[in-house]
Amino acid sequence: MGGSSRSTRSVAELEREVRELRQANETLKMYFTMALELDLQSPPPAAVFEMARERAGAHAVAPQPPAPRPHGGVRWAQEDPAEAGDVPPTKVEFRVLGPIEATIGGRYVDLGATKQRAALTLLVSQVGQPVSVDVLVEALWDGQPPQSAISSLHAYIANLRRVLEPDRAPRKPAKVLRTRGRGYLLDSSVVDVDAHRFGTCATAGWQALDRCDPQRALDEFEAGLALWRGEAYAEVSDATHVSPEVVRLEELRLSVVEGRCAALIAVGAHEVAVSELAGFTQSHPLREYGCELFSLALYRAGRQADALSVLRMHQRRMAEDLGISSSPALQRLEVEILRQAPTLD
Structure with a gap:
């Protein structure tokens, strides 16, 4: 009976020591995993190793922090700062x-x-x-x-x-x-x-x-x-810190679409500009520069009536929806189209 009791206690003590060793190993493993993920700039504090040694008991060998090695192996970033910028990414x-x-x-x-x-x-x-x-x-x-x-x-x-x-x-x-x-x-x-x-x-x-x-x-x-x-x-277009930049870029994109159409008209690609601006002005009816370009492209493509129709439709929309008149630039363009001004060619 006495021998059986001592054997039972020995097994129980061994199982406890194994559990403590496993816990100590898990503690160290967790720290090194976090260090790898977070790119920690310094070795783990001694308290971590001491805690692991205490938890492991007398049967455990206290692990040591990694020491600098001249070739290969794991080294902490602070050990050799001169190497940090050697090879640009x-x-x-x-x-x-x-x-x-x-x-x-x-x-x-x-x-x-x-x-x-x-x-x-x-x-x-x-x-x-x-x-x-x-x-x-x-x-x-x-x-x-x-x-x-x-x-x-x-x-x-x-x-x-x-x-x-x-x-x-x-x-x-x-x-x-x-x-x-x-x-x-x-x-x-x-x-x-x-x-x-x-x-x-x-x-x-x-x-x-x-x-x-x-x-x-x-x-x-x-x-x-x-x-x-x-x-x-x-x-993340709706995020508070990003949405203003999204709005800015979209506005810039629309202005570039208009700029491209202005360039198309300037190089004589009037029909191409007409097809581009037809859809653009329908999607963005209140953009006056787009309307001006559309009317000018139509006029240079030989479609004077359509050019005037675009301007007058825009004028009605502005008056009915916003209660304002068209811009002076659009008003001048309408007069010049009616006069077939040479400056439009």
Whole structure:
């Protein structure tokens, strides 16, 4: 009986020690997993190792923090800061004039699930500026985040870092998606965004028109419009910090459509301009510059009556819907069409 009791106690003690060892291992495993995901810049505090040793009991060997090694192995980013900027990352190109896409070296990359893509879209909308964790959580969960929201966000960021810098060595600090305080930012020096290129094309197109170079203007406008695939920042277009930029880009897009039609008229492609402006003015009936261009294109295509009809229909709409008169530019254009002014040719 006595021997049986001692055996039972020995088994129970061994089982308890095994459980404690497993708990200690899980503690360390959890820390190193978080370190890998969050790109922590310092080794784990000694308290973590001490806690694991105490929980494991006398049978456990206290683990040691990783020491610097001259070649290979895991090293913490702070150990050798001189190496941080040795190899610049390949530039990442983001496309947000439609559903978000990313390419690295001309190859598309998988940006993951819906919320992960939305987090990246929000960061792209603020390239070069930090976006706080609070803003990201608010946008991703519509103001009602679950208890796991912060952990989920950290996982999204870790996944995105691996995707955006596939060749980054372990423990090297991220250079594309960086940590800033209690938030994250995309480094503008290694990121290219189609929305920014669109703005550059728009400016170049209008400058070319001002220089009386309509063919160059047409090329710039068409290059800019070709970047659009749908609504800008589609995944988070309603987010508080993004919606003003969505509105701005849409207004700029409409002005570029009008600029392209002005360039078409200037190079003599009147019929093409007529077909483009017919649909544009129907979708945006209150845009007076579009109406002016449509009427001018019709007149130069030899359709004087249709040109006058467009102007008068617009005038009635403005009076009935808004209680205002047409702009002076449209009124002058109507008079010049009636007079068949040589300046219109």
